[in-house]
Amino acid sequence: MVYLLYNQYNMFTSSEENYLKAIYHLGLVAKKGVSTNAIAKKLDTKASSVTDMVKKLADKKVLIYQKYQGVNLTIEGKKIAALIIRKHRLWEVFLVEKLNFNWDEVHDVAEQLEHIKSPKLIDEIDALLGFPTVDPHGDPIPDKEGEITLRKKVKLSTLKENEETVLLAVKDSSDDFLRYLNKKKIAIGNTIKVIHIEPFDHSTLVQINDVELLITNEVAENLLVKESNAV
Amino acid sequence: MVYLLYNQYNMFTSSEENYLKAIYHLGLVAKKGVSTNAIAKKLDTKASSVTDMVKKLADKKVLIYQKYQGVNLTIEGKKIAALIIRKHRLWEVFLVEKLNFNWDEVHDVAEQLEHIKSPKLIDEIDALLGFPTVDPHGDPIPDKEGEITLRKKVKLSTLKENEETVLLAVKDSSDDFLRYLNKKKIAIGNTIKVIHIEPFDHSTLVQINDVELLITNEVAENLLVKESNAV
DNA sequence: AATAATTTTTAGGCTTATCTAAAAATTATT
DNA sequence: AATAATTTTTAGATAAGCCTAAAAATTATT
Ligand SMILES: [Mn+2]
Ligand SMILES: [Mn+2]
Ligand SMILES: [Mn+2]
Ligand SMILES: [Mn+2]
Numbered sequence: 001m002v003y004l005l006y007n008q009y010n011m012f013t014s015s016e017e018n019y020l021k022a023i024y025h026l027g028l029v030a031k032k033g034v035s036t037n038a039i040a041k042k043l044d045t046k047a048s049s050v051t052d053m054v055k056k057l058a059d060k061k062v063l064i065y066q067k068y069q070g071v072n073l074t075i076e077g078k079k080i081a082a083l084i085i086r087k088h089r090l091w092e093v094f095l096v097e098k099l100n101f102n103w104d105e106v107h108d109v110a111e112q113l114e115h116i117k118s119p120k121l122i123d124e125i126d127a128l129l130g131f132p133t134v135d136p137h138g139d140p141i142p143d144k145e146g147e148i149t150l151r152k153k154v155k156l157s158t159l160k161e162n163e164e165t166v167l168l169a170v171k172d173s174s175d176d177f178l179r180y181l182n183k184k185k186i187a188i189g190n191t192i193k194v195i196h197i198e199p200f201d202h203s204t205l206v207q208i209n210d211v212e213l214l215i216t217n218e219v220a221e222n223l224l225v226k227e228s229n230a231v
Numbered sequence: 232m233v234y235l236l237y238n239q240y241n242m243f244t245s246s247e248e249n250y251l252k253a254i255y256h257l258g259l260v261a262k263k264g265v266s267t268n269a270i271a272k273k274l275d276t277k278a279s280s281v282t283d284m285v286k287k288l289a290d291k292k293v294l295i296y297q298k299y300q301g302v303n304l305t306i307e308g309k310k311i312a313a314l315i316i317r318k319h320r321l322w323e324v325f326l327v328e329k330l331n332f333n334w335d336e337v338h339d340v341a342e343q344l345e346h347i348k349s350p351k352l353i354d355e356i357d358a359l360l361g362f363p364t365v366d367p368h369g370d371p372i373p374d375k376e377g378e379i380t381l382r383k384k385v386k387l388s389t390l391k392e393n394e395e396t397v398l399l400a401v402k403d404s405s406d407d408f409l410r411y412l413n414k415k416k417i418a419i420g421n422t423i424k425v426i427h428i429e430p431f432d433h434s435t436l437v438q439i440n441d442v443e444l445l446i447t448n449e450v451a452e453n454l455l456v457k458e459s460n461a462v
Numbered sequence: 463a464a465t466a467a468t469t470t471t472t473a474g475g476c477t478t479a480t481c482t483a484a485a486a487a488t489t490a491t492t
Numbered sequence: 493a494a495t496a497a498t499t500t501t502t503a504g505a506t507a508a509g510c511c512t513a514a515a516a517a518t519t520a521t522t
Pocket of ligand 1: 112
């Protein structure tokens with residue numbers, strides 16, 4: 001098999017790649033175009049910087065930009081973004097599975113590794129890991145064509161009392177939230193049963209790994225689980 | 232064990248790191264200071280760019296610069312350079328040992344990976360590989376303090392007829408040379424016996440893995456071997 | 463519909479890392 | 493020692509990616 005170091009999809013700088021990734025993520029939840037301010041906030045930069053970059057990316061045909069109307073990725077732009085996300089998530093799996101990283105330690109390193117240019121490298125990492133389909137946070141890994149298979153997931157907060165489910169992913173992947181879950185010994189794959197929901201503040205008593213635990217509604221909003229099986 | 236993402240030794244850009252590494256390598260063979268032109272040639276840039284960067288690095292105390300006199304790394308500069316080389320060579324071992332890369336495919340990728348900032352990452356890669364001491368080209372891997380243990384190596388071309396030795400490293404790591412060695416099935420660790428040296432052009436008949444092979448003097452100059460054991 | 467608040471863009475600057483061309487210093491040759 | 497060749501530095505530009513401040517457009521409120 002022949003690998004080319006640079007293919008048609010990777011003549012982008014790390015900064016351009018980060019913009020594409022941010023716009024991709026924001027576009028999944030945006031109803032219309034992704035706004036300048038939203039991008040600026042996500043990338044911790046200024047709106048004026050976003051406008052500059054967005055014009056450059058529009059010239060490169062990876063997004064459509066109309067003044068004051070926000071941006072939308074083109075098919076090509078979506079594919080490039082998905083392939084960067086693929087690399088990010090594969091590296092996260094590698095760090096956790098092979099290098100003893102905890103799931104709250106992988107993000108910053110994956111943020112760097114995702115920009116390494118070498119198709120063979122990521123293919124081999126993929127193979128070494130046994131072609132995983134989800135990352136350590138339960139997020140799906142796009143395939144080599146940038147296609148993502150979505151699993152049906154609901155917030156734990158949507159479940160009723162006595163329903164039982166499995167933790168599939170976390171909505172918030174911040175270090176703070178992940179460390180909270182570590183402390184409470186809550187991990188992807190755990191079985192969760194809703195024991196009681198307090199009507200006043202929606203705090204919820206759950207049973208996880210045979211241990212009862214009280215969680216706030218905010219926590220329940222950030223745990224993504226399998227659609228309920230009433231028990 | 233606690234890992235800090237940024238320590239005192241890594242507030243350098245990739246470009247600065249590449250300069251430090253180039254100067255380190257050139258400094259090993261230079262009698263006096265490393266010249267502006269030598270650095271420019273090694274990094275495929277212009278002498279004027281080198282002068283600019285060298286001034287910046289002198290401000291950062293990692294090298295001593297005197298106009299027209301070339302540069303010398305400080306102790307600190309040498310350590311930083313050695314730690315980048317450590318990362319480069321560990322990644323090369325990883326690519327070959329774990330990801331099925333051939334030794335002629337690793338350089339460009341390692342050139343990128345060496346700039347990833349994460350002390351834990353490289354320590355874990357080191358551990359995963361079993362703390363290797365040489366890279367796929369036979370070059371020594373600096374330890375965590377940047378110290379390098381040099382093995383005694385001589386050019387194959389210095390051996391006499393009937394002397395036997397072991398291939399320890401290659402002097403030239405260009406893809407062309409490495410692919411030549413692949414083709415001839417010559418690899419690190421092979422036993423080599425000098426059968427005959429032609430006085431006219433110093434072409435040499437050697438026995439490698441029980442196969443006789445004629446190599447040019449230029450090849451013999453680029454194979455680094457154990458000091459001879461006369462047989 | 464007019465006005466106010468917010469968002470977005472433009473204009474002008476800055477830093478890093480490059481470059482070319484010309485000037486200055488060093489080194490080699492006669 | 494003078495001159496020629498080479499190396500190195502300086503001066504002035506350029507492009508990427510960011511910034512602040514001000515202007516323009518859009519959206520929300522009265
Ligand atoms: Mn990134
Ligand atoms: Mn993740
Ligand atoms: Mn490099
Ligand atoms: Mn090497």
